[in-house]
Amino acid sequence: MTTxxxxxxxxxxxxxxxxxxxxxxxxxxxxFGSVPSTILTLLAAYILYLVVPPLVSWSIINATWxxxxxNACKLADGARKDGACWIYIQAWIGGYMYxxxxxxxxxxxxxxxxxxxxxxxxxxxxxxxxxxxxxxxxILLYPVxxxxxxxxxxxxxxxxxxxTDHPWRVVQTDKWGGLALTLLIASVGIIAxxxxxxxxxxxRRSTMPIVSTFSVLFIELWRGVPLITVLFMxxxxxxxxxxxxVNFDKLLRALIGVTLFSAAYMAEVIRGGLQAIPKGxxxxxxxxxxxxxxxxxxxxxPQALRYVIPNIVNTFIGLFKDTTLVAIIGMFxxxxxxQLGNADPKWLGFSIEGYAFAAVLYFVFCYGMSRxxxxxxxxxxxxxxxx
Amino acid sequence: MTAxxxxxxxxxxxxxxxxIASMHKWYGEFHVLKDINLTVYKGERIVICGPSGSGKSxxxxxxxxxxxxxxxxxxxxxxxxxxxxxxxxxxxREVGMVFQHFNLFPHLTVLENCTLxxxxxxxxxxxxxxxxxxxxxxxxxxxxxxLKYPGQLSGGQQQRxxxxxxxxxxxxxxxxxxxxxxxxxEMIKEVLDTMVGLAEEGMTMLCVTHEMxxxxxxxxxxxxxxxxxxxxxxxxxxxxxxxxxxxxxxFLSQILHH
Numbered sequence: 001m002t003t004x005x006x007x008x009x010x011x012x013x014x015x016x017x018x019x020x021x022x023x024x025x026x027x028x029x030x031x032f033g034s035v036p037s038t039i040l041t042l043l044a045a046y047i048l049y050l051v052v053p054p055l056v057s058w059s060i061i062n063a064t065w066x067x068x069x070x071n072a073c074k075l076a077d078g079a080r081k082d083g084a085c086w087i088y089i090q091a092w093i094g095g096y097m098y099x100x101x102x103x104x105x106x107x108x109x110x111x112x113x114x115x116x117x118x119x120x121x122x123x124x125x126x127x128x129x130x131x132x133x134x135x136x137x138x139i140l141l142y143p144v145x146x147x148x149x150x151x152x153x154x155x156x157x158x159x160x161x162x163x164t165d166h167p168w169r170v171v172q173t174d175k176w177g178g179l180a181l182t183l184l185i186a187s188v189g190i191i192a193x194x195x196x197x198x199x200x201x202x203x204r205r206s207t208m209p210i211v212s213t214f215s216v217l218f219i220e221l222w223r224g225v226p227l228i229t230v231l232f233m234x235x236x237x238x239x240x241x242x243x244x245x246v247n248f249d250k251l252l253r254a255l256i257g258v259t260l261f262s263a264a265y266m267a268e269v270i271r272g273g274l275q276a277i278p279k280g281x282x283x284x285x286x287x288x289x290x291x292x293x294x295x296x297x298x299x300x301x302p303q304a305l306r307y308v309i310p311n312i313v314n315t316f317i318g319l320f321k322d323t324t325l326v327a328i329i330g331m332f333x334x335x336x337x338x339q340l341g342n343a344d345p346k347w348l349g350f351s352i353e354g355y356a357f358a359a360v361l362y363f364v365f366c367y368g369m370s371r372x373x374x375x376x377x378x379x380x381x382x383x384x385x386x387x
Numbered sequence: 388m389t390a391x392x393x394x395x396x397x398x399x400x401x402x403x404x405x406x407i408a409s410m411h412k413w414y415g416e417f418h419v420l421k422d423i424n425l426t427v428y429k430g431e432r433i434v435i436c437g438p439s440g441s442g443k444s445x446x447x448x449x450x451x452x453x454x455x456x457x458x459x460x461x462x463x464x465x466x467x468x469x470x471x472x473x474x475x476x477x478x479x480r481e482v483g484m485v486f487q488h489f490n491l492f493p494h495l496t497v498l499e500n501c502t503l504x505x506x507x508x509x510x511x512x513x514x515x516x517x518x519x520x521x522x523x524x525x526x527x528x529x530x531x532x533x534l535k536y537p538g539q540l541s542g543g544q545q546q547r548x549x550x551x552x553x554x555x556x557x558x559x560x561x562x563x564x565x566x567x568x569x570x571x572x573e574m575i576k577e578v579l580d581t582m583v584g585l586a587e588e589g590m591t592m593l594c595v596t597h598e599m600x601x602x603x604x605x606x607x608x609x610x611x612x613x614x615x616x617x618x619x620x621x622x623x624x625x626x627x628x629x630x631x632x633x634x635x636x637x638f639l640s641q642i643l644h645h
């Protein structure tokens with residue numbers, strides 16, 4: 001055989017043209033690419049010019065950072081200065097954090113917070129042995145620990161020695177408050193509503209008519225009612241239906257209300273994820289001999305939940321902010337505590353600072369959740385194409 | 388398609404692996420499978436062909452209860468398929484299935500895809516399951532991909548993983564539902580070669596496919612289906628040389644000469 005075969009020479013890779021790279025390339029491409037784009041760029045610059053300098057001067061340059069009392073924030077004639085009065089926040093920060101919790105017992109909440117960090121931190125270790133088991137154990141154990149840290153152990157009769165100064169005396173839940181209460185309600189709601197939502201979503205798709213009817217009714221009922229109504233019902237109406245003398249805790253009732261409410265939303269979010277799973281996944285799992293619970297737990301839910309991480313976090317953020325509604329049934333969560341501070345006669349006229357601080361705190365937590373969800377999405381992405 | 392031109396040695400025995408008798412199936416009002424009677428012997432390799440919509444996939448999916456039949460009986464290895472969950476589980480443990488679209492679990496690595504069922508269904512210790520999985524991944528010649536995710540593999544590689552995943556459950560019977568239809572032409576051969584290898588080892592196989600070269604060399608028997616019925620079945624040589632029914636002749640002329 002002497003016939004020569006032709007060999008195809010592959011062309012070399014070249015760098016992209018210079019005009020499309022570098023700062024000038026970037027500016028041209030992103031900010032001044034076309035006439036509308038240029039107009040929008042200039043408009044945005046103008047809006048920033050209108051908003052940013054006054055904000056900076058109010059919150060930082062002209063703000064009062066030190067001082068003994070509200071007089072430091074006032075001019076000689078008693079009118080308030082132009083800038084923000086951050087010493088009000090400094091004076092009330094304890095109230096914001098702990099609400100009406102007894103002053104001498106606030107360390108118990110601090111310890112509960114430290115314990116949360118210590119107990120959950122190992123979960124950040126990549127190759128922790130028995131990580132799943134540890135995670136479940138911590139999620140079940142921590143609430144018990146936190147409950148006793150918040151509540152205390154020893155229930156003194158009113159007036160008995162120790163009833164006002166014992167370090168482990170009981171603090172009733174109506175005294176719990178501030179950011180601590182907000183985080184408590186939000187985390188209980190978040191942690192309990194996810195598994196409940198999964199069960200409801202599976203129930204709604206069940207082929208058993210009783211299970212699916214119950215799930216549909218439950219979901220539609222709770223979604224069809226505003227959270228405020230749920231909270232009012234739980235605090236005002238529920239006691240009317242309970243027999244005389246039976247009185248369960250107002251906080252517990254609110255927690256159940258918030259949890260069931262967001263479980264209904266969660267169920268619909270998760271159902272959306274379940275619908276995105278191709279039938280072939282179920283078939284492959286069944287063909288391998290997996291039974292229904294294993295098929296769901298090992299194959300379907302891990303994928304379905306991954307698809308809807310952004311929506312789940314969306315619901316969590318909504319829930320986190322909705323916890324402020326408990327202020328309406330007489331609890332002093334973060335927003336309630338801030339309103340308490342705004343009504344303080346020593347600090348009248350500084351409510352803007354209080355609300356601004358609340359906004360910043362809420363934003364920090366919500367943005368944190370959002371960032372974490374993006375991190376999760378990246379971490380769980382396995383490069384598969386959606387079919 | 389396959390390298391071997393002469394038919395494979397038959398490993399067919401007299402023991403019955405699958406017995407389907409007077410089986411009917413309806414989708415609502417639509418009668419998809421009509422009076423199916425089929426006996427598959429251990430070690431037998433059957434290729435099922437026919438136009439689309441003829442019920443061939445539905446028939447093999449009835450064998451592991453991915454579809455439910457409404458009349459007649461199906462018995463796999465002596466166990467009858469009824470609504471009894473125990474029987475269904477027992478049969479699914481014996482029967483492996485490979486799908487047209489692979490259906491690998493995208494959230495698990497190749498190795499995890501293979502070890503999942505042995506660990507959870509057979510209660511095999513993880514170490515042993517991984518050893519078994521590596522053995523079969525070597526056999527389909529992709530052990531080096533074990534730690535990748537399915538989305539990072541080519542179609543042919545994914546289908547070979549799917550075959551290995553089924554084999555990890557040590558099935559006695561393998562069902563193939565158009566295993567090469569979703570593959571690029573360059574990748575069909577690697578999958579068919581894997582299946583030929585399986586056939587050489589005496590696996591009982593039912594394969595829905597249009598790869599007639601594969602059918603010619605590997606099958607003991609070819610079944611032709613049309614409109615929910617088995618129209619004709621014969622050994623490959625006779626099937627291609629002297630198709631008995633007009634419908635078979637038409638089908639063969641359409642797929643063999645284009």
